[in-house]
Structures are given as C-alpha cells and as structure tokens.
Amino acid sequence: MQNVSGTFAPILPDSIKAAWPYRPRYAQVNGYRMHYIDEGEGDPVVLLHGNPTWGYLYREFIKPLTAAGYRVIVPDMIGFGLSEKPSREHAHSLDGHIANLVALLRGLDLKRITLVCHDWGGPTGLGFALSNLERMHALVIMSTWAWALPPSEFHTRMFPWRTMHAPLVGPYLLGRHAALVKRGIYLSVVDRARFCRETQHAYEFVLPDPDDRLLTWAWPRWIPIDDTARALKRFEWLEDNLRSCTLPTLLVWGQQDDTFDPQIFTRRFKELMPHAEGPHFVTGRHFLQEDSGPEIAQRIVDFLEANR
Amino acid sequence: MQATVKSISDEALEHKRRVLVLSEDRLAHYPEFREFFIRKFSLDTVGFSTPGYVRGTSGGDYEFIFIGRSGQRFPSGVEIYALVEALEPMDATAVDHDLWDILRWIFTEIGGDWSVKTLEATGRLYLIPAAIRRGESEHHDF
Numbered sequence: 278m279q280n281v282s283g284t285f286a287p288i289l290p291d292s293i294k295a296a297w298p299y300r301p302r303y304a305q306v307n308g309y310r311m312h313y314i315d316e317g318e319g320d321p322v323v324l325l326h327g328n329p330t331w332g333y334l335y336r337e338f339i340k341p342l343t344a345a346g347y348r349v350i351v352p353d354m355i356g357f358g359l360s361e362k363p364s365r366e367h368a369h370s371l372d373g374h375i376a377n378l379v380a381l382l383r384g385l386d387l388k389r390i391t392l393v394c395h396d397w398g399g400p401t402g403l404g405f406a407l408s409n410l411e412r413m414h415a416l417v418i419m420s421t422w423a424w425a426l427p428p429s430e431f432h433t434r435m436f437p438w439r440t441m442h443a444p445l446v447g448p449y450l451l452g453r454h455a456a457l458v459k460r461g462i463y464l465s466v467v468d469r470a471r472f473c474r475e476t477q478h479a480y481e482f483v484l485p486d487p488d489d490r491l492l493t494w495a496w497p498r499w500i501p502i503d504d505t506a507r508a509l510k511r512f513e514w515l516e517d518n519l520r521s522c523t524l525p526t527l528l529v530w531g532q533q534d535d536t537f538d539p540q541i542f543t544r545r546f547k548e549l550m551p552h553a554e555g556p557h558f559v560t561g562r563h564f565l566q567e568d569s570g571p572e573i574a575q576r577i578v579d580f581l582e583a584n585r
Numbered sequence: 586m587q588a589t590v591k592s593i594s595d596e597a598l599e600h601k602r603r604v605l606v607l608s609e610d611r612l613a614h615y616p617e618f619r620e621f622f623i624r625k626f627s628l629d630t631v632g633f634s635t636p637g638y639v640r641g642t643s644g645g646d647y648e649f650i651f652i653g654r655s656g657q658r659f660p661s662g663v664e665i666y667a668l669v670e671a672l673e674p675m676d677a678t679a680v681d682h683d684l685w686d687i688l689r690w691i692f693t694e695i696g697g698d699w700s701v702k703t704l705e706a707t708g709r710l711y712l713i714p715a716a717i718r719r720g721e722s723e724h725h726d727f
Contacts, residue, residue: 366610395667435698437707443699444618445609445663446707453607453681454710464710498614 281305287359293479296336299351301359306380307373312359313352313381316344320414322367323382324351327396327421328584329457329493331358332566333479334395337570338577345578347391352381353399356492357483362500364488366495371508375404382412389414391581395566397496400508400515402465415525417577417583418546418553418562420537423519425512428502431536438497447494452487457494466565467533472567517547525584526553529573533560552579590643590683592625603648603666604675606719607684609661610652618671621695622651622660632659641683642678643676645669678714 281303285428289297299314314332322342324335324367330349332351335485336423342349355377356369363369378401381391391414394402399421422429432438441450458480466472484490499508506512530539557576559569566573602646610621623629625638628651637649653664665684667674685708692699708716 350722351668387664435700436703437710439615440699440707441711444614445610445665446704448609449684449688450711450713453684454711454713460711478674484594499716534669581603 281310287483290482293333293482295375297333297479299339299498304381304384306355306377306384309355309363309377310361311355311377311381313350314339315344315348315385317348319348319385320379320391320581321347321348321350321385322391322393322581323387323402324349324358324393324403325378325395326351326354327398328496329357329461329484329490330384330396330480330515331360331483331504333358334566335393335566335570336554337566338393338574340534340570341574345581345582347578347581349382350380350382350385350387352378354401354492356453356495359483362489366491369476369492369495369499371404371499371511374407378402378405379409383409384564387553390413391415391417391577392575393417393419394421396563399423400512403515403519404411405466407515407522410522413524415527415581417527417528417529417580419573420531420534420542421563422537422542423510423512425501425506425518425550428500429542431538432497432500432502436530438534439502440495441493447498448487452490455481455484455487455490455493458484462564462567465536466532466567467560467562470570476567482574484544489541510511516549522550523552525580527548527557527577528553528555528575529557529565530565531557531562531565531568532558532570533562534565536563556573588721590686591640593638593640593646598668600671601668602671604680605648605664606667606680607665608662609664612652612660612662613658615699616708617695617697617699618659618691619658621691623662624648625694628660639687641679642686643683645678645679645683647683647687648704682715682718685713685719 302313304311326334331353339349356362390412392402392406403423501509528542528543561568639647648666650664651660653659654661667680689701692701692704
C-alpha cells in the first residue's frame with residue numbers, strides 16, 4: 278500500500294470538526310485514494326460504514342473505544358466521504374470494494390482485527406474477514422446481510438426501492454437530487470428532528486454534487502433481488518464461509534429497522550453463526566448508530582473485554 | 586394525467602449547444618427499459634447512426650445518445666442532452682422538470698410494474714420539486 282501525503286479533503290466546517298476532530302490520512306488502494314482515520318493504540322477495531330454515509334457515522338464510537346485501549350481505524354469507502362469518488366459506475370464492484378479494504382488493512386499490517394460492519398460495510402467487511410482469517414479477532418454485525426437470496430422484503434418493493442433505482446430514475450433521484458443523502462438517512466433514523474438539527478449536514482457536505490453521489494445509486498443495484506444478480510456468486514461464497522466462521526461475533530440491530538427486518542435478519546445470522554452473541558436490540562432504524570451510538574460503543578467494549 | 590413529452594423526428598441544431606443533464610451507464614438493469622428505447626427510437630434498425638430526440642413539456646428539446654459496450658446488448662446506456670441556445674444559460678429548473686416528465690413518459694410507455702403513480706409517490710417521498718409541483722397541480726385539478 279502506498280501512503281499518500283498532501284491535503285485532498287475539503288476543509289471541514291467547524292460544525293463537523295467539533296464531532297470529527299481526527300487527523301485525515303490517505304492511502305492509495307487499487308489506484309484510488311482512500312481516506313481513513315487511525316486513532317489510539319492497542320488491538321485494532323475497524324469501523325465500516327455503508328451507503329450513503331462515511332466514517333462520521335461512527336463519531337460516537339471512537340473515544341469510548343480508544344479510551345478502552347483499542348486502536349480505531351475508520352476508512353471511507355472509495356466513492357464516499359473524503360475518499361476519491363470515481364465518476365463511472367463501472368469503477369465499482371463488490372469484489373473491488375473488498376479488495377480496497379484488503380489493500381488498506383494489509384497495508385497497515387493489522388492483526389487481531391475486530392471488524393464492525395454496517396450496511397455495505399457488511400458484505401465488504403465480511404469479504405475481507407473471510408479471506409484474511411489469520412488477521413481477524415472478532416466481528417460486530419449491524420443492519421446488513423451476507424447471502425445471495427432471499428433479499429429483504431424492502432428491497433423487493435416497487436415503492437420506493439425498485440422504482441428509485443430504475444434506469445435513469447436512479448441518477449435523477451439520487452444523483453441530481455441527493456435523495457438518499459438528503460432524505461433517505463432521515464427516513465431511517467428514529468429521532469429525525471435531532472438528526473436534521475445536528476447531523477444531516479455532515480453527510481450532505483461530503484457529497485455536494487451529482488457526480489459525487491454516483492455510488493449512492495450504483496450500490497443498490499448490486500443488492501441481489503433475483504438469481505441474475507451480478508454478485509450472486511460472491512454472496513453465496515460469503516454465506517458458505519460464514520457457516521464455518523468461528524470468530525467471536527456480536528449482533529446488534531435497531532429494533533425499528535425497516536430496511537433489514539430485525540427479527541428476520543438476526544435469525545438468519547444466528548442460523549449461519551449459532552455462536553454469535555445477541556442479537557442486542559437498540560433504539561434505531563437502519564442507521565442505528567445515529568440513535569444509539571454511545572450504547573452500541575459500550576456494548577462493543579464489553580464484548581471485546583469478554584473476548585480478549 | 587398523461588405525460589406530455591413527445592418524441593420528435595428531427596431538430597435543427599444550428600446555434601444550439603448540448604448540455605449533458607442525465608446519464609445512465611446501465612440501461613439493462615431492468616431490461617424493459619432498454620427494450621423501450623429500442624422500440625421508441627427504432628434502434629434495431631438505426632443503431633448508432635442517429636440520436637433520438639424528444640420535446641419536453643416546457644418546449645425544450647432533448648437529444649438521447651445511446652451507448653454501446655463490448656459484450657453487452659445495445660444500447661447499454663444512454664445520455665440525455667438538453668439542446669439550448671449556444672451562448673445562453675440553461676433554465677435549470679425547466680430542464681429538471683422536463684427530465685421528470687421524461688421519466689413519467691418512459692414509465693407510461695413501459696407500463697406493467699412501472700407505474701407513473703408509483704414514480705410520483707417515490708418522487709414525493711424524496712421531496713423532488715417536480716414531483717411535488719405536479720402533485721400540487723393535480724390536487725388543484727380535482
């Protein structure tokens with residue numbers, strides 16, 4: 278991995294820096310510039326976001342984890358946050374994003390890694406974990422999935438999911454009008470008034486223009502909804518390998534999650550990984566970190582202390 | 586309400602410039618969309634030889650450039666260009682509303698699962714100005 282020097286990120290406004298005071302770092306992964314932060318010392322905990330967020334989603338996790346003696350690495354997926362944002366849909370693939378994570382975490386030569394996965398941080402993070410087991414220590418899984426079929430009921434509905442990702446509609450709604458950034462996260466938190474008042478601007482700030490938002494409409498098209506899906510084989514591989522995965526695992530879910538139903542999806546993970554601790558249900562919809570960040574962070578600290 | 590977008594056969598391009606306003610790399614994500622463009626613009630016979638043209642609700646004209654990719658059925662993608670006066674600024678609001686009406690037109694023509702009603706509801710859920718405007722006008726119509 279090539280470390281990249283220089284300043285690439287936009288200057289964050291004080292309102293964001295107040296909650297995200299961390300030194301930006303950059304690495305070149307598979308030809309792209311990836312932003313990450315690296316705070317604290319100890320066994321590494323890697324916090325992985327999904328669509329359409331960035332590391333900021335974990336702002337309330339970092340201090341509790343570093344205070345408990347862990348090194349916290351939070352990358353921004355290529356296409357999101359302060360990382361490079363390719364302008365062509367063909368730049369993105371599930372395997373490519375897994376390989377980006379492999380490049381970063383191997384480049385940092387991390388060992389005894391705890392991966393905390395959310396949304397697309399699930400398939401990408403678990404893809405890393407299951408192909409680099411010798412570097413792994415534990416998993417924390419939140420509001421995500423790791424199998425080909427069946428999809429979440431939410432992802433099969435014409436309203437709004439399939440319609441908003443139809444050809445041309447996706448680039449119009451999510452690209453031109455930032456539908457997922459400006460509205461989608463808001464719809465998927467519990468305390469919407471607080472989110473609007475304190476947080477939403479941090480997600481909009483890093484995806485200011487339509488081309489920046491490409492991955493917000495490209496990622497959903499990789500979610501398998503039938504057997505013609507592009508990443509079907511990779512998801513089948515994830516599922517097969519999770520069945521034999523014995524890593525200590527913690528399941529945390531938002532009890533109001535209407536994207537990945539808490540009962541259905543935690544039951545499926547428990548079938549694949551019967552040894553997993555939980556599920557622990559917290560206040561939260563899909564973006565549960567926004568409603569229960571400190572509680573989840575403490576839950577992770579307790580889980581790691583019990584599995585040292 | 587029927588979409589008022591119309592396909593047109595030709596357009597005088599003199600003194601016009603093309604402004605890329607919407608692009609789609611994966612037209613076959615749902616194949617019925619690609620089939621619609623083949624049917625509407627006779628792409629099985631004209632291929633790459635000529636773009637498609639439509640006139641939007643505002644009276645503005647749009648050019649559809651179809652994209653081919655090796656290994657994929659044609660067209661694999663499409664770019665939509667607003668045709669505007671060469672040295673004049675584009676009316677971005679009018680274009681945005683035209684694009685919404687073009688989407689409504691496409692959904693109307695494809696039909697089946699792809700209902701304009703669902704598209705409109707999706708637009709309103711995500712606070713898309715053109716969808717809200719149309720929703721308000723439809724409300725007043727009643």
